[in-house]
Amino acid sequence: MTMGNGAFMTCSALYFTKVIGFTPARLGLGLSIAGLVGLLAGVPLGHLADRRGPRETAAALVALNGIAAGGYLFVDSFAPFVLVACAFVVLERGGRAALQATLAAVLQGTDLVRTRAYLRSVNNAGIAAGSLFAGIAIQIGTDNAFRVVLILDALSFLVSALLLMTLPRTAPAPAAAPGEPRLAVLRDRPFAVITLISVVLSLYAVLLEIVLPLWIVSHTTAPRWLVTVLFLVNTASVVSFQVRITKKVDTLPLAIGAFRRSGVALLLCCVLFALSSTGTAVTAGLLLVLGGAVHVYGEMVLSAAAWVVSYELAPPDKQGQYQGFFFTGYAASVMIAPVLLTSLLIRYGTPGWFVLGGAFLLSALAMGPVVRWAARTRPQYFGSSSVPSAPLKGVS
Incomplete structure (x- = not known):
């Protein structure tokens, strides 16, 4: 699924603008409407x-999501699109919530969080492979080449x-008690x-895809191909180190410390990106690559902490709705981030980088x-770890 999504994400904008004929503004409007409609879908579907039963519901929603993906092949005007x-989007959000509930039902404790880490590593590898496949379709450039990508997705x-x-x-979970x-x-x-709070912290997600390409072109002397280098650094790091980092974050006290570390890392990467606007192309390039490495470290630590918190604080019989609600924070962040950032x-x-870095740090500190x-x-x-009410010692 992630390979198909990676291919579709890479060439979807070209498909809808070149093949279907939408203007970029029209495409953006349609996707924004879909994002708003799907914003809270995870809670009721979760x-x-x-x-x-989470397994059966997840399988049904994912299958319907595939039918919806195939529906893009028959779109020829704005309203059907x-x-x-x-x-x-609604099925994707619901399927994600149901999948997380399925994992929570069949796995427990550290196994659950580590499995999320393995899945994230596999997801990134699949997206990278899908992007390479989409590159072939883009190079061919025909309408049918794009349609093949949609079919495979x-x-x-x-x-x-x-x-x-x-x-x-x-x-299935038992019925709710009266009242x-x-x-x-x-x-x-x-x-x-x-x-x-996760809405603010999740702003990191669009830095690499949207903000940094524009920043490199408009505010630095670094070569444009550096965008590709940053993507490779990010993908390779997640595939190589996400599981290793997650193994060290498996209780709520450790998650609180991980939030703090992620806040510091995201602040530091913002400072490095800000400084890349000065100096030579070589200096700017080095600062950007270093900032990208710090950024992905903060991203991985933040993900590990968020997984622990979202699972540990959810009642066992309500994992679906809790995971659906928690993902709403990420979805809202991704929706507002392009315009805001x-x-x-x-x-x-x-100055904007320093404001964002400060917001990351304050939000991470507030999580404790x-x-x-x-x-x-x-x-x-409901969790398996104790959480002292006083500040935790020995957790950084």
């Missing part, structure tokens, strides 16, 4: 996974759905604050007390 895009979802059904069957809200996560204020960083330049608050508000703590 709840459905809890009640109907918006409908298909909305269906695709759709088929990859269907294959993934079949693979999901090979996992152990997971029993208990169906979507309990919407009333969990500490978890909502954690998700809100291009304005802050490209328009205002170096909020995570402790969340643990204290549980009738019983």
